[in-house]
Amino acid sequence: MARIKDERLAEGEVLVSVTVIAAELSEVMKIAKEISIGAKNAKAIAARAGDKARGFQPITNFIDDMARHTLTMVRQIDQEALSVSRICSQEIRTNDAKRRMHDVIRRVEHPSLLKSFQGVVTDIDARLIALRREFDKRLDHLAELLDSINSDMRAATAISSSCRVEASRAEEFREGLGVVADNLEQAVEVIKKHVKECSSRLQHAQRLKQAIYKK
Template identity: 35%
Template sequence: MTNQTKSQFIAVASITSELSAVMVVAKEISLAAANAKAIAFRAGDKAKGFQPITDFINELAKETIELVTNINIYALVLYRLTVDEFQKTAAYNKFELAAKMAEGAVYAKSMQEPVDHARLSMQDCQRQFKRDVSQLLGQLEAVMHHARAARVIAANSRIEASQAGEYLQSLQAVAESVDKAAHTIHDNVQRCRIALSIYRNS
């Protein structure tokens, strides 16, 4: 296995790992939203501005979970494609070697068709991999967008929390937790994008 193939396997496998962490954090945001909703309900008018924000946080968490679930399915497809490409490349190399070793054999020319076919299959796989990587990068960008939105919400939450009197601390804690979660999602997804981006145009 070449270093390029090893890196490709690692890159694809690391997406699943990074995204499972994103999933945990997205679920934490969802929990924070539920907690914030309860506090805002108790705070009544003092947290009036906070109430629509909690719904928004919850919606954002749900969408993130849905996106990550889809990306995970896609990452599995990408992993299978990586295995396929590895097998097709190995076959092509072996076929070329066989053709070379068969030079001078009566039926050496009959090896040309399998060699050509293996090369085309391998190239198809490589093209498909690049297409799928581009698509996956697009989906990861959508998650990043959600993470950025979550940070904006966290900033707004802090402002709203400052007007919530005795509920200030509780609501600020919610805002902090959303902000922290958004940071984690951003960092993990960014690592996925860096790992994959070299394969988009390689």
Template identity: 25%
Template sequence: MIPNPDFENATSADHRMSLLAKYAGRLGFEVVDIAGFLDSVDEQSKSQIAVLADVQSSATDVMTANGAVRDALTTVTSITDQTLNRVEGSVGFVRESGQKSQHVASWVKDLSERMERVASSLSAVEADNTNIADIARQVNILAINAKIEAARAGDSGRGFGVVAEAINELSRKTARAAAGIEENIATLSEWVGRLREEATGVSTDASHVISSASETDLALTEIAQGVRKTHDATRIMVTEADKVRDAVARFQPAFDQIGKAANATAEGIHVAHERVDKLINTSETIFQTTVALGGASEDLVFINKVQEAASRISALFADGINSGRISRSDLFDQSYVELANTNPQQYMARFTAFTDEVLPAVQEPMLEFNPKVVFCAALDPNGYLPTHNVKFSAPQGHDPAWNAANSRNRRIFSDRVGLKAGRNTEPFLLQVYRRDMGAGKFMMMKDLSAPIFVDGNHWGGLRLGYTF
């Protein structure tokens, strides 16, 4: 059994055992501090490995995307090659067609001008023919008058009458010919007028063709220049994509090596952490053994106190069963019901209401016997802590960080220290751990626990946390 003397009066303890207990405690402190440092390094290495994995994945994605881009650019370059050839061919064809169109347009414009001159000539001919017709009418009148005068002259005017008749006949023929000419000139003038109107319209279109041909030639030239620039740009992009591919290909192996080294380092840290955990267990065992063999320790007053409190809880639990306040099955129940809208998650068990009634009478006074004491709470083998000290049992709010620090009841603490405290069946267990104070700060604390038995059945343990 563990001795139960006050530390100040423990002068009979073997001095060497006391020194061993003292050094075992110091060893535990240092080992736990190292373990905490390894925890931090382990987390950082995991984070770095995750980042490296993301980088490697991103590099692979870059290679894949760059390959796709390069393939697309190669296709675009090929298409622009073909387009450029076609556009340049089209420019030459359109330019040649434009030149021919300009020649045709020029001929049409010249034809329009010639039609104008023909129309003018026809107008002049028509005027001359009108004059001829007028002269013929006048000659006809003169011939008629001459025939009248010849008739009056009798036989002496008969020869003159014949001449007058011949002149009259000639004037009639001349009039008929002028009338025919006039009709033909009118028809021809109508045709020429129509041709002139059509030629004027065609001439306008020809002028537009000449203007459009120049604009089309300019536009196609600009298109060809644009396609040529696009073609040149895609060739440059293909070259740059090749550079990216080569660069990624160069640093990919380096990333792979870094990743392998980081994984090896993380594995080494993990192995070291496991070995340190074993060393923590060894240091705790050394301390417990030296105290059990009579070594004096400054922790004896806490050990005795927590054992007494654990015994009182055992008695309260047994009385609860015997009085019918709680059944044995409910007290040892290990089914936990999640409480809605809690963060961190809180739970209820079938014995929570009972522990809320009986545990404060034991746990609260434990905070007063020594100023080093920070908390005192019972928990079951699964780390479920139903009833905490009042100062750590505030109703949860909206801030999870505040809840984690101030609403620690009805929580499951499945960390190494919590589980060992709840599962320990030795007379006591003294552990050293780093308590997270937030903002990256930690406080080294001692966690002392004693088992709680109910009629010989292990229920859990009573934890007592205090500072160095």
């Protein structure tokens, strides 16, 4: 469990963590687009190679589909991270309001003067609970989307091995198709690195959140 000294700073850290995910994934989007273009080039080489690259042709379709799926996931994550970031901002503001309302209660000398105010405090508490639920729900969804990209990348690792095998059988086209396999392998590694970073940010945000809730 993360330990926090200052609740407000921790809230800010959560906000930064979820917002950084979107930025981190913009790099993944760029790479996925490159994979998609690479798949189209590979398709052209495989077409020229004809029978010599027969096994390579269905793989290029698979790579393209996988790249497009990754792009769709990244776009969804981008939107979701933005929503989580907005909810987080609202939560920070509502929490700030709650702190200040409690400050008001502390300052008012006669409890009878707070009668009309009690409803306000109750409403803010209810709003905060609703925001927290929404935040947790969205964060779980983000984690699922990141898992989905990870699955794509596991599949892509297997594809890049098949690529290499099929490239080795493609005679004079071996080098060109070998480059496709290399590029795919490198791109997958870079995407995995970014997704890992995103997952780590997400877990950090989740841990901090739990610590804030417990405080």
